[in-house]
Amino acid sequence: MPFDKISDLKTVYELHKAMEDNQVIIAYEGEFTSNITQSVLLLAEKNLDQKLDKGQTKRRAFNIAVECLQNISTHSDRNEEFPNSIFIIGQEGNEFYISSGNTIKASKVENLQRKLDQINNLDGDGLKQLHMQAIKESMKLQESNNAGLGLISIARKSGKKLDYQFVPVDHDNSFFSFQAKFFKQEESL
């Protein structure tokens, strides 16, 4: 950690500087209720509009942000001990990244990892096929279960491999860190 104590007053400047140097567009840490998710999305869109103009890259970025945020609020296993999640959009040169982190039950890790690896092993056509299959399956499933549609959609919009990591936080829970990257496209029109 670059900071010893966030409560130290000098840390405010250091944190500000670090976020500015790393071109953070938006970062939110806390609870993700429906209302908060919507507010974060609203802010994310305003900031993306400033960075990206209104074009295909912005549309893809916003789509990825929507799915990431809704994945957090739908799939994280919040409890009293781990109530919070994190969401970040940032930029590194011409590359943008959208990261999320939330706690999930350790029992779900294997299944989620399998889905992510399956997605990462496919090319554009493979993802399209998987998407068609998943959307048909999702019609038969319960409301909150989308057969990984969100992750498949993120992978298609990003055009790059999805990065992820699981960090066990205790016997029953794991912290799921996730990142989708995308390049800013030169708008041809």
Place this chain on the structure above:
Amino acid sequence: MEKITLSGTFETPSVVLDSEEGKLEFSGRSLPEDSTSFYRPIMSWIDQYITNPSAKTNIAIKLEYFNTATSKVLLNMLTKFKNTGNVTVHWFHFDEDEDMLESGKEFEELVNLHFAYHKFE
């Protein structure tokens, strides 16, 4: 049947459902996390509409954004019209938005309906 008109919000589309004209229109954006609840009254309207549809039915999808929760509902919705005659789905997209155009083609592949593609002016 009652005509339904809804104004759009940051996460929900503007909706017009007009049985006399045989017109269903969704425009703006559809991003509700709980898409099933938002679309429930619309689905009920459609269930009733298909029992006595207009001679022609035009479904206009004029969305700039929709989330995956909406795509699931949209597929359900379009599938309801599989036995209705004379249905056209008007799928709109921005000129350079190849993703939205491709989404339309995918829905066309999934449901057995006639699709017409239009660019936003």
